[in-house]
Amino acid sequence: LSTAPNIVGTDMFPVALDPASLIAEYPWSLLSAIVESSDDAIVSKNLDGIVTSWNESARRIFGYTPEEMIGQSILRIIPRELQWQEEEILRKMRAGERIEHFETTRVAKDGSSVEVSLTISPVKDSSGRVIGTSKTARDISTRKKMERLLVQSEQMAATGRVAATMAHEINNPLEAVMNLVFLARHCCAEGTDMHRYLERAESEVERVSHIARTTLGYYRDHGAPTEVFLHEQVDAALLIYESKLSARGIAIERRFEDQRRIRLNKGEMTQVFANIISNSVDAMPQGGAIRVHVAETNGPGGAWVRAVIEDDGTGIEEDHLSRIFEPFFTTKPDVGTGIGLWVTKQLIENRGGRIMVGSDTSWGAHGTKVTIDLPYAA
Ligand SMILES: Nc1ncnc2c1ncn2[C@@H]1O[C@H](COP(=O)(O)OP(=O)(O)OP(=O)(O)O)[C@@H](O)[C@H]1O
Numbered sequence: 595l596s597t598a599p600n601i602v603g604t605d606m607f608p609v610a611l612d613p614a615s616l617i618a619e620y621p622w623s624l625l626s627a628i629v630e631s632s633d634d635a636i637v638s639k640n641l642d643g644i645v646t647s648w649n650e651s652a653r654r655i656f657g658y659t660p661e662e663m664i665g666q667s668i669l670r671i672i673p674r675e676l677q678w679q680e681e682e683i684l685r686k687m688r689a690g691e692r693i694e695h696f697e698t699t700r701v702a703k704d705g706s707s708v709e710v711s712l713t714i715s716p717v718k719d720s721s722g723r724v725i726g727t728s729k730t731a732r733d734i735s736t737r738k739k740m741e742r743l744l745v746q747s748e749q750m751a752a753t754g755r756v757a758a759t760m761a762h763e764i765n766n767p768l769e770a771v772m773n774l775v776f777l778a779r780h781c782c783a784e785g786t787d788m789h790r791y792l793e794r795a796e797s798e799v800e801r802v803s804h805i806a807r808t809t810l811g812y813y814r815d816h817g818a819p820t821e822v823f824l825h826e827q828v829d830a831a832l833l834i835y836e837s838k839l840s841a842r843g844i845a846i847e848r849r850f851e852d853q854r855r856i857r858l859n860k861g862e863m864t865q866v867f868a869n870i871i872s873n874s875v876d877a878m879p880q881g882g883a884i885r886v887h888v889a890e891t892n893g894p895g896g897a898w899v900r901a902v903i904e905d906d907g908t909g910i911e912e913d914h915l916s917r918i919f920e921p922f923f924t925t926k927p928d929v930g931t932g933i934g935l936w937v938t939k940q941l942i943e944n945r946g947g948r949i950m951v952g953s954d955t956s957w958g959a960h961g962t963k964v965t966i967d968l969p970y971a972a
């Protein structure tokens with residue numbers, strides 16, 4: 595290490611100790627071993643911002659080897675829009691000031707962003723003149739990610755409470771309106787303008803009610819999670835559509851191979867499968883078959899369970915496929931609201947799982963395959 599005093603300025607020693615005595619006491623090789631084994635990136639620069647040392651953790655965090663960085667400008671790891679920071683840092687260093695726990699973003703060799711907490715100290719020569727800087731950078735990307743997730747889930751919970759209240763408040767008067775319109779329609783003769791207007795009013799009110807019910811269903815507390823077989827939830831959803839399925843001439847093929855129970859919210863999961871099956875039913879006006887297969891599988895971090903629901907309906911056009919999880923995206927202007935898959939995705943992801951949809955619209959091979967993966971661990 596050419597800039598020996600750097601080490602002292604990096605928070606590695608208790609403040610009360612005199613750095614000079616430490617350097618005298620510790621053999622050089624030991625100090626450099628400490629720097630190398632630090633979890634934090636430890637880097638030194640001269641006052642032009644040229645890197646003069648680069649430890650092992652700097653290599654790990656930023657991806658550059660010491661050979662690639664020593665002699666190069668530190669700007670290499672500073673995103674273009676933040677390069678003004680370096681001038682500010684160097685100005686403070688020249689004035690002999692220290693910067694502590696400065697949270698910012700740097701860019702690694704592979705182009706990925708790294709969130710870091712920087713502590714930067716001026717390095718002085720024996721006459722007290724500032725000759726460079728020493729910097730420790732702690733990778734705080736994971737912590738930042740957790741913080742953002744926390745904020746996001748709090749926002750979700752707040753939005754959920756508002757939505758649930760609204761849906762509930764809307765639904766009750768809406769049901770009254772629906773009943774009144776229904777009665778009014780039956781009071782006037784069929785074929786009259788009045789009858790047609792009331793028919794339109796009824797279907798529009800029905801639509802609003804469907805949106806309110808679905809959002810309420812999504813946020814409603816379905817009770818505590820319980821231990822169930824995933825295939826039971828698929829079966830429960832199939833039961834809801836039983837009469838519709840047989841009326842359309844849709845055959846069901848079941849293959850249930852999951853042997854372990856999974857802890858989840860029954861109501862939510864039935865809603866998930868009901869949404870998927872109702873989409874398949876909508877896509878098969880001429881009948882056909884729905885194949886459901888539930889089995890255990892391996893996923894990130896251990897055992898998962900996978901449910902595959904496959905239909906031979908019309909399929910989803912390629913330019914629609916990327917939009918099906920958007921709220922209010924629908925190709926069913928009269929009957930659809932476009933929130934079924936959006937809600938489904940939220941419910942699956944809230945339980946730590948994922949959903950994938952593949953589809954084919956080509957003649958002879960058309961159909962849609964929905965795959966849901968859930969980790970057994972909650
Ligand atoms: N199995 C399927 N076969 C064909 N198209 C599908 C299938 N599943 C989804 N889609 C397409 O994705 C769109 C979005 O589905 P989504 O369930 O979110 O809304 P929706 O069914 O239109 O309305 P709703 O809110 O009543 O469920 C559908 O309009 C349809 O175009």
Ligand SMILES: [Mg+2]
Pocket residue numbers: 869872873934935
């Ligand atoms: Mg739907």
